[in-house]
Amino acid sequence: MPWSRFDSNYRAPAGERDLAFVDAIREATDQAMCLDPRVFAMGLDADDKFGVFGSMRDMTHPERILGTPISENANTGVALGAALTGMRPILINLRNDFLLVAMDQIVNYVAKWQSMFDGQCAVPLVMRSVIGRGWGCGAQHSQSLQGLFAQIPGLKVVMPATPYDAKGLLLSAIKDDSPVMMFEHRWLYKNTGPVPEEMYTIPLGQGQRLHEGSSLTVVATSLAAIHTLTACEQRGLDVDLIDPRTIKPLDMDLILDSVSKTGRLLVVDYDFPFGGVAAEITSRVCEQAFDRLREPPQRIGFPEANMPASGPLERAYYPTPDTIGERIERWIGVEVCA
């Protein structure tokens, strides 16, 4: 799959040092492993020459990177056992679709272990996984499953959209004493942006405003946030764009604050349309800021269908900066923002 041909049109504002999203992940992992000998990484192909699309290559401590067999369920249980007995594992899945093989361990074990024992133990387990898309991979290799895992008490879920956030959220996840899942969209890997060299963390549950506007609040996650940002910039949309960064816990204050200002809500989450993150955000805003909403909320996600393989169908299936931009323009019209 010539992923390299999907380049993004996102360029973050210039900073001290620009780094690609994938390198930000690599740097965070490497720094954490250097800092703390309890941190180790494991996963299928984690130790091979491709190094999880480059995010695990040339690490300082290869002796703490374990390749695994195709046994995602056991791998997860093993990581849990290691986390319970003093280590701080980073478990990596090349595709978030493979998490489904490990669902018993993730939902019945990892998510529940602390609460079953009343928080008497730490479960410092990070589960990285990559969202794929396109090139005819088909229904089993193109899902975005954040919505499934966000449902489960005991799991924190982060979805970085920028290289800066990728590093800061991953370090927060590694530092956390409870299980954290990080979903990384493959299409973000080559995006670059300013990333400080030193270690830093971003509080889990703190969103950010990516674009300022007053006509419409758009809450968008991961690649959808970048696509919406592109739409805003290319079309000059008067949009207040909120990237929650952490799906769970969710920064409702920031979202409600924005909706209070704009009176309108659109949630863009690349996931199946039933339930999930977009439904949760929509419901909470309606429950908690009903009087501020001037119009019905809207959602953009995938159609109610599994991913098809053929190019034309794929292109119709996935939202893009253009389809998002057009939808917003139809709604609020084109106004150049202040």
Added chain:
Amino acid sequence: MPWSRFDSNYRAPAGERDLAFVDAIREATDQAMCLDPRVFAMGLDADDKFGVFGSMRDMTHPERILGTPISENANTGVALGAALTGMRPILINLRNDFLLVAMDQIVNYVAKWQSMFDGQCAVPLVMRSVIGRGWGCGAQHSQSLQGLFAQIPGLKVVMPATPYDAKGLLLSAIKDDSPVMMFEHRWLYKNTGPVPEEMYTIPLGQGQRLHEGSSLTVVATSLAAIHTLTACEQRGLDVDLIDPRTIKPLDMDLILDSVSKTGRLLVVDYDFPFGGVAAEITSRVCEQAFDRLREPPQRIGFPEANMPASGPLERAYYPTPDTIGERIERWIGVEVCA
């Protein structure tokens, strides 16, 4: 676990013939197996003397009931393979928590098979599973996971609340040429109500009004529907109670129709609170009937926590007819309905 001690206070209106919920399931299964030699049942303990809490005992065709090992994932794949090659399996899981072990097969295989091959094949596969609750079973044996599966395109999800619906929905599921999951709440098993002896089906996607009122629309599923009905009857609440019966596809017409009348929405779904069925219904109503809503919508579900074991914690964890009734009374006051 002395389940027998949890008896329900639901009594359906008297009919020709009263049957318990569990016997309605049994009768539907038996009739389907007698009618069609392609129908067979399989699952852990499906063939033992307890017969899945009685729902599989004394069947006419024991030779088509297969007990299985503790291999829920393979069991599901086996059922899929049988469905693809001419049979019509009913796959049973004693606890819906065990579905998580089979998540790869359910989500990556069963749900996607028809769409990956453009509907060129039928997948007449029914997946029954039982929701447990109480008696200190703890976090791993008490989940209600309809919200997870409802997210996945390619799966229909039904949740009968009454014996009549249990039989009619199960027969519809068996008749359907696509995968259908049926979630049965264990606490409903002993409830009785009128059930015709002959075979009949209930269209998937057709909800029903369980109680008529004009101040508040309550959409409630499965046991939550029965609990809400109890609350309405005991307290004389002016509630329009909609039981969607099928979670997916969802009878939005009926729900919107009711909300148009009442202007208020409460969704009661016994599941984790983030992003499940309740969030979807709330979002759709806000999107599609925003102008009809006079007040912010509300949801009742589980707290954001895994199920604790101890009695007092369990009792605090689960909604009941009383907590639902009180919440409704606080909202709309006590009015005797017409």
Added chain:
Amino acid sequence: MSTAELDTINPADALRMLRTMRVARQMSQRIAKLYPTDVMETPVHLCIGQEAVSAGLCCHLTDADQMLLGHRTHAPALAKGLPLRKLMAELYGRTTGCSHARGGSMHVFDPEHGLPGSSAIVGGSIAVGVGAALSSKLSGSDFISVSYFGDAATNAGVFHESMNFAALKQLPVLFLCENNGLSNVMPVAEHAAYEIAGVASQFMPVFRADGTDALSVYREAGKAVRQVRETRAPVFLECTTKRWMKHQGHERDDLEINPIDPVTDCPIARLERFMIGASLITPREILALAKEIEAEIDDAIEFAERSPYPQPEFVEA
């Protein structure tokens, strides 16, 4: 069992095993008696008849060694060191329970004694035990880990995956299969088309013991544990035993396929006969031991009864 066995067991360990088994047995019998009164609102899977397996094994383990259990927790947890009071209070749903009333019978916890938790979803805890062994390896520690599971847990794919993982990475873990021949009411021949030890032998060295005979377990577990410690690699131990009670609850089992002879099948009676024969204990001392244990159980129950229930406002832990 002959007195020749004396060569293979040190008398202190024999006594320790007897005590461990009696604690588990007498505790279980008391639970069975109390259970119908509903003071314990949690599904109990009793270990009566199976006590020798964990008792024999735990003679060879230290507190630092980790043990991951499934749903049938009581005997192995007590053998590993979980205090009676903490177990009883957990069954009673009190805050003083080992899991602070959140876990119930199937979820026990005592990291001081190498119990990082247990799981009621059959199979998965095998992998968690392998993870503890990975910790030992990565952190350069000495402890070993035990994945403790029943015969039917070997049906689950995670069993195969866990053995492969442990063997590939050469992790110090003992796979302990307590084979009571049953998965609920299903006999092992109906749930496993394979010999458990045969499959395991494709991945690692295998030992087998008679799980109704504490001395057999003691001997084989001793070898198995020593081999894990020395080779820092996985080893398998299968102990065949018998389940006297129904899968769950307080009643005696009544499956035709599961006949029990209370004399020959009882690991406690067998060990006592041996110890008396070998002059390691007298019938009178046994009586005293039983009484002493009864008093401990009384104390545990009293402790549980006077412990507080959790407050409902803490439902969200």
Added chain:
Amino acid sequence: MSTAELDTINPADALRMLRTMRVARQMSQRIAKLYPTDVMETPVHLCIGQEAVSAGLCCHLTDADQMLLGHRTHAPALAKGLPLRKLMAELYGRTTGCSHARGGSMHVFDPEHGLPGSSAIVGGSIAVGVGAALSSKLSGSDFISVSYFGDAATNAGVFHESMNFAALKQLPVLFLCENNGLSNVMPVAEHAAYEIAGVASQFMPVFRADGTDALSVYREAGKAVRQVRETRAPVFLECTTKRWMKHQGHERDDLEINPIDPVTDCPIARLERFMIGASLITPREILALAKEIEAEIDDAIEFAERSPYPQPEFVEA
């Protein structure tokens, strides 16, 4: 291979195998050539070097027999009967493809030829194949089923579970492991701590073949399939082979651990040498065969190219 092999193969089957292998090989080579032009927007897992396994096996299967594939679909699907046009059109993303452009390279479908589908999640289709065998048993049919998978699929727990299920219920299924020694870039010794055939032998009879030698596969698959038909019970067949290309895409493999000798490792060259030696074919006839197949491939490509793309409005199937 000597002419003594002649006793074991009927000449028509030899020719059939050669044709089947050449179709797969020439098709794959053409895909490799076209792939860099992006006319096929789908990840391809080519079977070059591995053609003998499915070619030898499928000589013994009928259209009624079911075969469940994983991600590496082309050669086995063609061997089982999937028309070239339908495969090519699927790779080209056209509505005339076997899966109407929804599946792509990893998802092929042709129930007329016993292909009820394939899956890109490694391991799970093993269980689906067992399910087809269950159908055969429950419906009193004659057909058998084949679960067709790679060496690394045996890592997955569902492999263990599926073997147990098939053996417990005595289902007519052949477990066909196409062992190319690799899981992507990981050698089998790093992903499997066990002998695949050793583990399988704990559940069912096992046969082994040299998967670079069509005659060896033909012979052993013949025995294995016959045994499944006769005993109506599961049988295992492991064929060791070599992957010439990278795991995915159009490039030759360059792993140091995976050296290829194009003469001895090539199943097609080997079979041709044998057939020429046994006077079953002449070099000239081989050339003609190759040309004929090239023409079929041309036709398939042309068919695909002039077939329509699906309409975007049908994204929700």
